[in-house]
Structure formats: structure tokens, C-alpha cells
Amino acid sequence: MRGMTAALLFGVLLGVSASIPASENITRGDLQSIIDAAEPRSVIMLDPGVYVGNVTIDKPLTLSGNEWPVVDGAGTGTVITITAPDVTVEGLIIRSSGISLDREDSGITVRAPRVTLIGNQLEDVLFGIYLLSSEDSVVSDNVIGAKSDVYVASRGDGLRLWESERSLVERNVVRDGRDAVFWFTDDVVIRDNEITGGRYGLHFMYSDRIIVEGNHLVDNSVGAYMMYSVGVEFRNNIFANNSGPSGYGIGFKDMDDYTIEGNRFIANRSGLYLDNSPSSADAYGLVRDNLFAYNQVGALFLPAVTNNLIYGNSFIDNVEQVGVTSTGTFKDNDWSFDGRGNYWSDFAGYDADGDGIGDIVYRVDDLYNTLTDKYPDLQFFQDTPAAKAIALAAEMFPVLRPLPLMEDYFPLIERPELPPVRDLETGSQAPALALVSLLMLVGSAVILQVPIRQNRSRTKKEAMA
């Protein structure tokens, strides 16, 4: 008791003397009893300090943190469980859940509709925020970290929404979790989130009319993977460096009526991956005004994927601009609309009439890439002179030329403008590169000067001899 008073006193002194959060140094009592004592629909302003123990909120109220109070699950179970509707939790640090995947130990588990979770920080939790049948909820501005000492497949999902229709997930930062999962969750809006270092950045199943907008999905194994959903829209997201063995920016399986527009696919294994999408005969797939740059494959389709309309996109310096796995082609997909195709960085054509459309067809019929589609082992020779020689041989001897994978009849001459997006924050590497480059040049120059000095010393040596 005396120790606690001392800690309190110390914390108060610290709180007064400096503006750093005092929470760590104050041990508070039981949060559960505070909640139990509160009237429904009241507002609890939580003072700084560490509140140890798991908590259940079973009546509508607002729990609001002042100067980042910490709710610590002490490494067991779910830290905060919400079982009543209309609860708001904001401004808390929530940490140390248990590690049981079976019990789905989480930072916050919600089992009621209309819950609002704003501006919390979750640390060292197995699952981050888990919404179960929580329609019309809002999850925004939270920062969700993971149990980074647990192997990635044994981690929980940073975010999981299950049957939580019409929810809004906005401006959250999710790091190093397993997936962000949305199942049976229609009409959700996912906007301006940052999801990095996970397995599946976003993972959807049976969730119709979802809008995914302005998110950054970087350094995951897969950016977004969606299955069995209708009417999904992806706009102005950035998918960068998603490079696991699958490594898709976006992967779709059995999806219908989707729009993929204004996204940036950068340096992924494949930017877009389509498997039987659209799956119904009368459904559409619209892929327009996106940027595919520096990916291993810009857009990769499984054979017999049809009915996609792909135009206004820029394909820039992808190792393979577009490809079909094994032996298919892009038959029955359209690469232009209303006389406008796509921009291809490797288009070797011209525009004599100046209408902005290339006067010859852009055609993908690279023999080497056709071979790698068929024999993936041959990707081993990517970018080698031998691979280039094979492609060149097919150019020169039409008898070797494979059937074209696709043809764009209206290739664009200028790279189309894309709608603006929030930029990724990448630190500038230029100064260090400039420095080492200069050093290399100076080194070369010094070498070129060597003989003049050495000749003199040699003469000296000879004279001495």
C-alpha cells in the first residue's frame, strides 16, 4: 500500500514536472469496478495510469482516456470485451492480451452493434480489434501492433470484422498482424488505413459492396485478397512491395461486378491477380486508370479469365507487363474502351496522326515470358542475356513467335494522369547514394593518376640501385 502511494506520488510529481505521459508510473485500481459503478450512457474519463485486468463493458457508455491511460490484460484473455451496443472507447493504450488462437484473445472484442473505437493504441495483442456481429460500428484512428515475438502464422488478425455490416474502418495503422479479415460483412467502407508487414493485408470473403479507398498496403505477403463477393470497389489505394510467394497487390477469386480504379501497384510480385473473376456470365470486371510499375508481373490472370475491361492503365517497367499462368491467353478480355487503350512503357510504336493513340497494335508475344508462364522454373533466368536472346530470336524469326497473349489496339502514347493519392512516406536515399557515387568516381580518377607518381618512384628506385 505504501509502495502504491509512493508510486502515485511519484507519478503525480512526474506528471506535473514534465508533460510525458505519466501512465506507466501509476498503478490504478480495478477498471471493472469503475465500469460496474457507472450509470448507463455516462461518460467515464479515465485518468492516466495502468489498469491491470480484463474488462467487460456490458452497458452503453463512453470510456475516454485522458493522457493515455493503459489497460493491461496481463497476458491473459481478451483485454476489453464489449457486449453492449452504443459503446465508445477512445484514447486508451490497450496491451498484453493472451496468446490463445482458439479463444481468439484480442485487444478489443465487440459483440454488439453501433460501437465506436477511436484513437486507441493496441500493443502486444494477439488479435487487435475483433468485431463480431457489430453492425454500424466505427473503427478509426487506432494504431494496432502485434505480438511480434510470435511466428506470423500463429499471430492473430490485426483487424477482424465478422457479420458487421455497414461499418466504417478509417485511418487505422495495422502493423505486423496476420491478416485484416472481413467475412460476411457487406457495405463496409475501408478508407485511408495503413496495413504493413502482415500476411494478407486485407482478406475478404462473402462481403458485398465493400469500398476500399486510399489505403496503403505495403510489405505484406499479399496486399488484398478477396473471394466470393459482389460489387466491390477499390479506388486510389497503394499496393507496394507485397512480395511473398504469392505476393499479389490485389488477388480476386470468384468475384463479380468489381471496379479497380486509380490504384498504384508498385514492386509487387504481381500487381493484379485474377482467378475466375468475374465468375458469372453477365457480371463485369472493370480495371481502369491504375498504375502498374516495377512489378514482377503487372497483371497476372489464370487461364479462362474473361469479361474484364482494362483501359486507361499505365504499365511501366514490369518485368512481365501482363501474363497468364500456364498456357492460356487473354482472350475475351477487352484492353480498350471507346478507342482508348492502356499505356505501355515498352510500346515500340509511333503516332503519326498525333491523336495520342499508337498507330500500331501493342502486342504481348514474348517467347521467353510465354516459356516462363509454362515452365515457372525458367523464371530463374530472368533478365539474363540468354532470356533476352530468346525473346529477340522470336522477334526475328516469326516461326518461333508464340500466339499473342493479348493485343491492345489503341495503346496510349502519353502516360495518363492518375487521381492524386496520399503519398507513401519513403525516406530520401539520395544523399547517401550521391556520396558513394562520388567516392567511386574519385577512386577511379585516383587510379587513372597512379602511373605518373609511380614512374617517378620507380626512377628513384632505379637510380638508387
Next chain:
Amino acid sequence: MTAITTRIEPTTERLEPSLVWVIASKEIHDATRSKWFWLWTVAFAGLAAFMASVALPGSQVTGYGSFGRTAASLVALAQIIVPLMGLTLGAYSIAGQRETGALRFLLSHPVSRSEAFCGTYLGLAISLAATVFGGFGIAGIITVAQGGGANAASFVRIAVLSWLLSISMLGFGMLVSTFTRRSSAALGTAVFLWLGFVFIGDLGVMGTSVATQVPTWGLLVSAVLNPVEAFRLASLSAFSGSLDVLGPAGSFAVDTFGDSLGLLLFVNVVVWAIVPALVAWARFAHGGDV
């Protein structure tokens, strides 16, 4: 048979560093004034500069990932030109000196064969460093000037690997040179070797792999046995941190060797940089006409 083995024993000849350096500096002096050297230097630097300048910063997304493709182009370029550079300079070295009588003249001085060899090798290796680092330096400056960026450490690693490749090929070239009497024959053989390392080897492995379904690890072994491939793999792992981009065989390598893969690939290149020169040295030091 015995005669041959004794001829290739390690040398016990005198190897006076200062004398080696005198010969090396003369070699640098000659090299930096020769047509060949400048042809290679200008070609390499020019193409590297071109590669760097056509690599678009590419997107509104702050140059993310753009260096990956620049680096891949630089590696592809180095893979073609650097071996040709090293092989021809090496092939011409001893054979050329022999043809003009310069070698006989040099060895009539109190200079041992080992000193002559090591001096020549060192001089050419240093000259090649000027070419390689000059080319990379220019490419780096242009990348920066265009608002691009790259991880400086990977960039240096690729440059160093390119130089190691060049001296590996220098070793092969000098080995050819010790076998041939005429410089034209040496150059011809060198170009043939180059074709083998750069094109025919890979094409052969590719063809074999399609026709006979070589197991995935077979591709790795084939790569380790070809110095140019060894260089390519080490460079790829230096700038992409992994070989995942190389499909199943790359993933296999990553799974098998894990974090030590980069180091192993680097050591592989170092071994290839040293061994041919040692063999050439042993061969030259132990006889043959001058």
C-alpha cells in the same frame, strides 16, 4: 604425367611486393593509355548512364521500387560487358607482351615470373576497378540527379560484385593467355569463353531444364558453376534482399539457405574471382617459353 604435376606445384619463386607494384603501376599506366581500356570504359560508363537516365522515377509514389529495375538493368549490363572487358584485357596481356617481345625483355631483368604475373594481374585488376567504379559512379550520380534514390549499401555491393566479376574474367583471360602464343588466338578464345559464360551456358541449362525436367536445385547448381550466373545471383540478392523474384528455384534457394544465402552467394563470387587467376599464375610461373 609426373612432369606435368611438378610443373603446376606452388611457386617458391621470389615475390618482392615493391617490384610487383612497379610492374603493376606500369601496367596501369599502359592500360589507361590503351584503346581497349578506353573503349570499355566509355562503353560501360555510357551504357550505365543511359540505363540510369531511362529508369523513370516512374510514379507519383516517390520513386518507390524504381531502383529495383534500374539495378536489374545495371546487373544485366554488367553481366554482358564486364566479362568481355576482363576476358579480352586478360587474354591480350601475356600473349600480347609475348608477341611484341616485351615479356622476354621484362624477364631479362632481375624479375621473377611470379613478379611479372602478379604485377600484370594487379595492374589490370586496378585498371578494371577504375572502369567499373567509374561507370557505377556515373550511374549513381545520374540517378540522384533525376530525383531517384537507391539503397547506397546495395549499390556499393553491386559495384564491388561487378569488379569481382571483372577480375574473375581477367583471371580466365590470363589463363587463356598463358596457353596461347598469338594474341589473336588468345582474343578469339576469350570471346568464345565469353559466349559460353554469358549465353550458351544459360541457354543450354534452359533447354535441358525444359527437355528433361532438371530438378529445381539443378538450376542452382548450374548457376553456382558459372561465374557470370554467380555474379547475377549475388547482385540480385544484394538489391532485392532475396531471390524470390526468380520463381521456384529462387524460392527454393531462400528456403534452403535462409539468411546466409546472401553471404554464400557473395563467397561464391569471391571464389570465382580468385581461382582462375591462381591457376593462371601456377601455369605461368612454372614454365613455358616467353
